[in-house]
Amino acid sequence: MKIKNSLSAHLAKKMSGPTIVYLVFIVLLGFAPSIFSLINEPFYLDLLSRILVLSIAALSLNLILGYGGMISLGHAAYLGIGAYCVGIPAYYEIYNGFVHLALAIVFSGLFALFSGMVSLRTKGVYFIMITLAFTQMLYFTFVSLEEYGGDDGLVIELRSEFPSILDIENNTTLYYCIYLTLLGSFLIVHRIINSPFGRVIIGSKHNEERMQALGYNTYRYKLVCYVISGVICGIAGVFLGNFTSFISPEMMDWTHSGELIFMIVIGGVNALFGPLIGAALFIFFEEWLSGITVYWHFIFGLLLIVLVLFGKGGANGLITALFKNKK
Amino acid sequence: MNWELLIIQCLNGLQLGLLLFLLAAGLTLIFGIMDFINLSHGAFYMIGAYFCASLVGLTGSLILAVILSLVGVLIIGALVEAILARRLYQNDHLDHVLVTFGLILCFDTVVHFFWGTQGMTIPLPPTLDGQITIGSIVIPTYRFVIITGGLLVAGGLYLLVNKTHLGMLIRAGASNRVMVTALGVNIDRLYMIVFAIGAAMAGFAGMLIAPLTEASVGMGNEIIIIAFVVVIVGGIGSIKGAFFGALLIGLIDTLGRSYLDGFLKLSMPPNYAETAAPALSAMMVYILMAAILAFRPRGLFPPTHKS
Amino acid sequence: MTNKEPTLLSTAGLAKHFGGVKAVDNISLSVTDKSVHGIIGPNGAGKTTLISLLSGGLRPDDGSIFFLDRDITKESTDRRAKQGLARSFQITSIILPMTILENVMLSAQGRRKHAYQFWHPANENMGIKEQAISVIEQVGLLDKMEKLASEISHGEQRQLELAMALAMQPKLLLLDEPMAGMGHSESEKITKLLNVISQDKAILLIEHDMDAVFQLANTISVLVNGSIIASDKPSNIRTNPQVQTAYLGGPSS
Numbered sequence: 098m099k100i101k102n103s104l105s106a107h108l109a110k111k112m113s114g115p116t117i118v119y120l121v122f123i124v125l126l127g128f129a130p131s132i133f134s135l136i137n138e139p140f141y142l143d144l145l146s147r148i149l150v151l152s153i154a155a156l157s158l159n160l161i162l163g164y165g166g167m168i169s170l171g172h173a174a175y176l177g178i179g180a181y182c183v184g185i186p187a188y189y190e191i192y193n194g195f196v197h198l199a200l201a202i203v204f205s206g207l208f209a210l211f212s213g214m215v216s217l218r219t220k221g222v223y224f225i226m227i228t229l230a231f232t233q234m235l236y237f238t239f240v241s242l243e244e245y246g247g248d249d250g251l252v253i254e255l256r257s258e259f260p261s262i263l264d265i266e267n268n269t270t271l272y273y274c275i276y277l278t279l280l281g282s283f284l285i286v287h288r289i290i291n292s293p294f295g296r297v298i299i300g301s302k303h304n305e306e307r308m309q310a311l312g313y314n315t316y317r318y319k320l321v322c323y324v325i326s327g328v329i330c331g332i333a334g335v336f337l338g339n340f341t342s343f344i345s346p347e348m349m350d351w352t353h354s355g356e357l358i359f360m361i362v363i364g365g366v367n368a369l370f371g372p373l374i375g376a377a378l379f380i381f382f383e384e385w386l387s388g389i390t391v392y393w394h395f396i397f398g399l400l401l402i403v404l405v406l407f408g409k410g411g412a413n414g415l416i417t418a419l420f421k422n423k424k
Numbered sequence: 425m426n427w428e429l430l431i432i433q434c435l436n437g438l439q440l441g442l443l444l445f446l447l448a449a450g451l452t453l454i455f456g457i458m459d460f461i462n463l464s465h466g467a468f469y470m471i472g473a474y475f476c477a478s479l480v481g482l483t484g485s486l487i488l489a490v491i492l493s494l495v496g497v498l499i500i501g502a503l504v505e506a507i508l509a510r511r512l513y514q515n516d517h518l519d520h521v522l523v524t525f526g527l528i529l530c531f532d533t534v535v536h537f538f539w540g541t542q543g544m545t546i547p548l549p550p551t552l553d554g555q556i557t558i559g560s561i562v563i564p565t566y567r568f569v570i571i572t573g574g575l576l577v578a579g580g581l582y583l584l585v586n587k588t589h590l591g592m593l594i595r596a597g598a599s600n601r602v603m604v605t606a607l608g609v610n611i612d613r614l615y616m617i618v619f620a621i622g623a624a625m626a627g628f629a630g631m632l633i634a635p636l637t638e639a640s641v642g643m644g645n646e647i648i649i650i651a652f653v654v655v656i657v658g659g660i661g662s663i664k665g666a667f668f669g670a671l672l673i674g675l676i677d678t679l680g681r682s683y684l685d686g687f688l689k690l691s692m693p694p695n696y697a698e699t700a701a702p703a704l705s706a707m708m709v710y711i712l713m714a715a716i717l718a719f720r721p722r723g724l725f726p727p728t729h730k731s
Numbered sequence: 732m733t734n735k736e737p738t739l740l741s742t743a744g745l746a747k748h749f750g751g752v753k754a755v756d757n758i759s760l761s762v763t764d765k766s767v768h769g770i771i772g773p774n775g776a777g778k779t780t781l782i783s784l785l786s787g788g789l790r791p792d793d794g795s796i797f798f799l800d801r802d803i804t805k806e807s808t809d810r811r812a813k814q815g816l817a818r819s820f821q822i823t824s825i826i827l828p829m830t831i832l833e834n835v836m837l838s839a840q841g842r843r844k845h846a847y848q849f850w851h852p853a854n855e856n857m858g859i860k861e862q863a864i865s866v867i868e869q870v871g872l873l874d875k876m877e878k879l880a881s882e883i884s885h886g887e888q889r890q891l892e893l894a895m896a897l898a899m900q901p902k903l904l905l906l907d908e909p910m911a912g913m914g915h916s917e918s919e920k921i922t923k924l925l926n927v928i929s930q931d932k933a934i935l936l937i938e939h940d941m942d943a944v945f946q947l948a949n950t951i952s953v954l955v956n957g958s959i960i961a962s963d964k965p966s967n968i969r970t971n972p973q974v975q976t977a978y979l980g981g982p983s984s
Binding site: 168225233355358405 | 533702710
């Protein structure tokens with residue numbers, strides 16, 4: 098009883114209105130499969146799985162973009178790496194999911210390390226373009242790999258296997274896997290941004306010169322952050338590969354990197370839960386609008402422009418404002 | 425060594441380079457003067473191609489169609505500047521990326537709406553559709569048209585930037601923005617002119633390429649990335665850099681695609697070379713960019729005095 | 732005031748050019764421990780350039796810098812800071828979206844070996860927090876500690892700027908006009924504080940407030956057009972005719 102009291106007191110002290118809204122939303126996500134099977138709409142689970150995978154990707158991008166000020170226009174590369182780490186082993190009939198995950202972590206980490214070492218030496222426009230350039234290089238590498246389908250991509254016949262632990266051929270199990278990974282990623286990012294390391298990253302975004310004068314090798318801190326972000330996104334890629342069962346270099350197209358940024362901005366840059374809300378809204382609008390008209394991209398584009406011009410803070414800004422008005 | 429093939433490939437490279445220059449020149453000025461990242465610059469390339477294709481059908485005259493389309497793209501460029509871009513110069517780069525990404529979506533859909541998903545080609549008059557034979561080399565006449573057109577525009581831009589009052593302001597703006605503002609120049613108008621001229625050049629590139637590849641939705645999205653590479657390699661804000669950067673990238677890309685295969689076979693087994701060559705040649709321009717930035721972080725020809 | 736304390740920092744023939752302009756030209760100076768070396772000079776004399784050269788923000792075109800008997804000319808800013816060289820900025824350079832406490836904690840943490848700690852909340856790092864709070868108290872911002880750096884007044888931002896340099900617990904402080912933008916009473920308070928600090932630290936002080944400089948400094952160097960035209964005890968500088976013509980605007984009382 099005492100523990101419970103102190104816990105609720107702790108919660109009440111620390112949590113703002115918006116955070117509670119987000120947490121309720123996240124708890125609801127945990128019940129989603131049961132709800133969807135109750136109303137007999139299995140397609141919704143598909144949609145929601147996609148939203149959660151993209152949330153993980155957007156969350157990882159927000160770590161470097163929102164908190165670290167590193168505007169990468171090449172983050173879709175890691176989704177591709179993760180997906181191919183499922184597809185290529187599967188091509189050789191290696192279905193062990195732990196192998197897939199390990200490969201994804203290693204390769205996305207290495208790609209982030211290598212590309213980060215070069216791109217983090219630059220700033221501003223140069224950084225944006227170099228991150229894009231690295232992803233283009235990867236894109237063309239996979240296009241030229243005829244063995245693995247080249248331009249046409251690969252079909253993944255079977256999902257990753259986690260023998261005697263999990264069977265993610267079952268859509269609900271896969272959903273919970275993604276859900277738990279998302280929760281884990283939230284926890285990791287939350288801890289990171291509040292840790293001493295995170296402070297250095299946030300400080301570097303706002304005043305790199307000062308951070309160096311304080312004794313921080315900002316380049317190295319940013320590089321570590323860049324690698325962490327890449328690895329998280331690589332894991333999201335493993336789920337994306339399992340989930341779509343078809344992968345192609347097109348996944349790494351720069352427009353998809355742009356979409357990830359789009360999601361962050363809809364949700365609210367610098368907001369922990371922004372990427373989740375953003376990805377949800379993005380997919381929701383995509384499904385909804387594409388059902389109405391083939392010209393839905395126009396509305397999307399317009400939405401993006403209006404959002405930047407008038408809607409600073411995205412959905413998170415809106416929710417926060419609502420709570421402020423109540424008080 | 426097959427010299428005829430080499431010459432033809434060099435002409436191909438020159439052609440690609442000049443097209444890239446037409447795109448990159450506007451980009452680099454918009455970058456350099458307004459500090460604005462315009463991902464949607466490729467849309468002008470697409471619009472130019474579609475305008476021209478439709479107008480050739482309507483007017484029956486290629487020249488008239490080109491002139492009218494140029495005016496059309498010029499106006500659209502000026503409108504985009506006045507309505508949208510102008511509000512964003514003070515914002516950070518992320519906002520530029522987002523808004524112009526949104527613009528791409530809008531432009532692509534508008535073109536899709538009016539012209540459909542089917543590509544459109546520009547029919548060439550017989551005089552331009554032939555071939556020219558020099559010695560044993562046979563080259564399509566139209567290739568010369570593209571090269572001549574590109575060189576003429578480059579020359580015109582050179583004169584404009586170096587010999588006119590407007591050009592003086594453009595140069596000053598690219599190297600020192602604060603100074604131009606301090607000179608009491610009507611900065612809004614200068615920005616609009618630069619943006620519109622840049623758009624028109626991109627549109628012209630689209631018109632030049634359309635007879636070869638046809639106009640299609642999203643045609644600018646691929647090439648604009650290479651044009652960005654040109655801008656970075658050449659040095660942001662530098663027309664000279666854009667010119668030499670574009671030729672360099674054009675040649676390297678074209679020659680890489682045709683010769684890398686053979687070159688790699690000198691040092692590795694043929695089956696490996698055949699796998700590696702296409703990937704490597706597609707990546708070469710990006711590798712070049714990374715290498716150049718490693719040694720010259722501000723590109724090959726950065727404008728002097730950047731404040 | 733000549734003391735037997737060891738030399739902490741010295742430069743030899745330090746030079747920096749911008750285009751054709753010699754911002755800093757052939758400067759050789761030294762700072763001994765537990766003393767204040769004041770640098771004065773008219774605007775544009777190269778004072779801030781000098782600080783940037785010493786702290787590592789700029790690379791010299793010529794000459795070398797020694798700190799604790801080591802050549803640090805080619806070392807990066809963060810390496811110099813880790814060895815105990817702290818600077819403050821003339822134009823306030825703080826992390827605006829963080830609180831005063833968070834800002835100072837960042838700098839208190841900076842001289843530690845590293846901050847690759849990813850899991851534990853930064854705010855609960857008690858050792859660092861106590862150290863930061865004591866510095867905040869020293870500069871007189873204790874009651875505003877939890878305020879965002881963007882919300883406090885300009886004078887308070889200047890105090891924070893100084894606190895960030897102090898919290899690094901440096902061996903040598905490079906202070907670039909710490910009193911600029913402060914009110915008179917704050918300025919006096921900071922002068923007193925610097926006086927206390929200089930009992931066990933070395934300070935290189937650039938300051939326009941002449942009262943403060945002459946009150947604090949053991950040695951004063953006069954910088955004009957990038958060169959040091961005189962370097963001496965305050966009392967001698969005051970009467971140096973060369974200095975008076977070049978800087979103080981002709982002989983005066």
